Amino acid sequence: MAQMNVQSIRRMVARLRSDPHVQAMIARNAFVAVSTATLVLDLNSRAQDFRHRLASEWCEAHATERWRRRISERRLHAALDSVYFEFEDPADAAVFRDWLAARGW
Numbered sequence: 882m883a884q885m886n887v888q889s890i891r892r893m894v895a896r897l898r899s900d901p902h903v904q905a906m907i908a909r910n911a912f913v914a915v916s917t918a919t920l921v922l923d924l925n926s927r928a929q930d931f932r933h934r935l936a937s938e939w940c941e942a943h944a945t946e947r948w949r950r951r952i953s954e955r956r957l958h959a960a961l962d963s964v965y966f967e968f969e970d971p972a973d974a975a976v977f978r979d980w981l982a983a984r985g986w
Contacts, residue, residue, distance in 0.1 A: 914967035916974030924962045946970035
């Protein structure tokens, strides 16, 4: 039975790799991150999750080059998550850090 699961997963991965939408997502995020800004918050809190979404919306609206975000997994009983905003252009990261600092985040 485990062998059937492995084969099923391999077929699924092959289908995903051939999907043009997935290929486009991979291409959008395939860049070298020159600069990073970190936002530490609790994503289980509605107010703090709103800060995360607001920061993402800011990046979508104002970043001149490509950007992406990564969320680190919680470790053991940690209450906070780290959201890493990675930028292709260091100027975008600097402006984003200033925007975060102006809000006290």
